[in-house]
Amino acid sequence: MEKAYSFRFYPTPTQESLLRRTLGCVRLVYNKALHLRTQAWYEKQERVGYTETSSMLTDWKKQEELEFLNEVSCVPLQQGLRHLKTAFTNFFAGRTKYPNFKKKHQGGSAEFTKSAFKFKDKQIYLAKCTEPLPIRWSRQIPDGCEPSTVTVRLHPSGRWHISIRFDDPTIKPLPVTDKAIGIDLGISSLVITSDGDKVSNPKHFKKHYRRLRKAQKSLSRKKKDSNNREKARIKVAKIHAQIT
Structure with missing residues (x-):
């Protein structure tokens, strides 16, 4: 496999x-x-x-x-x-x-x-x-x-x-089963299954939201094609990488 x-x-x-x-x-x-x-x-x-x-x-x-x-x-x-x-x-x-x-x-x-x-x-x-x-x-x-x-x-x-x-x-391949399960994507809980199991939402975006918003505002103020704008773009990209 x-x-x-x-x-x-x-x-x-x-x-x-x-x-x-x-x-x-x-x-x-x-x-x-x-x-x-x-x-x-x-x-x-x-x-x-x-x-x-x-x-x-x-x-x-x-x-x-x-x-x-x-x-x-x-x-x-x-x-x-x-x-x-x-x-x-x-x-x-x-x-x-x-x-x-x-x-x-x-x-x-x-x-x-x-x-x-x-x-x-x-x-x-x-x-x-x-x-x-x-x-x-x-x-x-x-x-x-x-x-x-x-x-x-x-x-x-x-x-x-x-x-x-x-x-x-x-x-090794997983064994074949006839059992089915439903999965619901939520907000407070990331995943809820039909069996009642829950996976909590890590909320990565909320954790880094303030930093991202500040970095994006800084990027929007930078002169196009300037070195400072490129530095600001990289900073925004790094925060996005932390979120994902």
């Missing part, structure tokens, strides 16, 4: 530079593909799929103004196109809204499949990185687990996290 573990890590300056360029390239490729798919539909009523956008990516990497796409691993770029395909599939099925363009201030993520990373001596080596990521291993990885995908994420607060998906043989 697959299970994902999330850890915080602290990249070296060289690693952070490469990762930020990778996230920027993933965002650029995703947004270009989204724009072209949208344009094709509104102008020609044609649907452009993953196969077409993958071919476009090959052509983009040959263009002089986009040569920098070759400086990062191609796997996260392809995975970004696959995520766009999934976003459109969910949209046409009525499960989500129309896909949005990715923005730099939102952080970003890059997914690496098995061909783009190495797991050796319980260390993660990403493609084009000569040193392992300095991961803060906050929990024990079960023996015998092999990672299938690795997702690197930069939060708006500036913190780096890595999500590692393992195929964990120690997890």
Whole structure:
């Protein structure tokens, strides 16, 4: 059974530079593909799929103004196109809204499949990185687990996290049962089951509300595109991270 573990890590300056360029390239490729798919539909009523956008990516990497796409691993770029395909599939099925363009201030993520990373001596080596990521291993990885995908994420607060998906043989499927239970989401209690069990509401938002409101007011007063506004934005993002 697959299970994902999330850890915080602290990249070296060289690693952070490469990762930020990778996230920027993933965002650029995703947004270009989204724009072209949208344009094709509104102008020609044609649907452009993953196969077409993958071919476009090959052509983009040959263009002089986009040569920098070759400086990062191609796997996260392809995975970004696959995520766009999934976003459109969910949209046409009525499960989500129309896909949005990715923005730099939102952080970003890059997914690496098995061909783009190495797991050796319980260390993660990403493609084009000569040193392992300095991961803060906050929990024990079960023996015998092999990672299938690795997702690197930069939060708006500036913190780096890595999500590692393992195929964990120690997890056994739960037994099949005919019993059903009702769950109600409340305010005073976060969860109330039909059996009478209650889970109290930790009220994280209430705890940090004053700090968040003060930080948001400070952000609104800062001059757009200034260094002080960027510092204020990061402060707001850090408070949001504490709430969630």
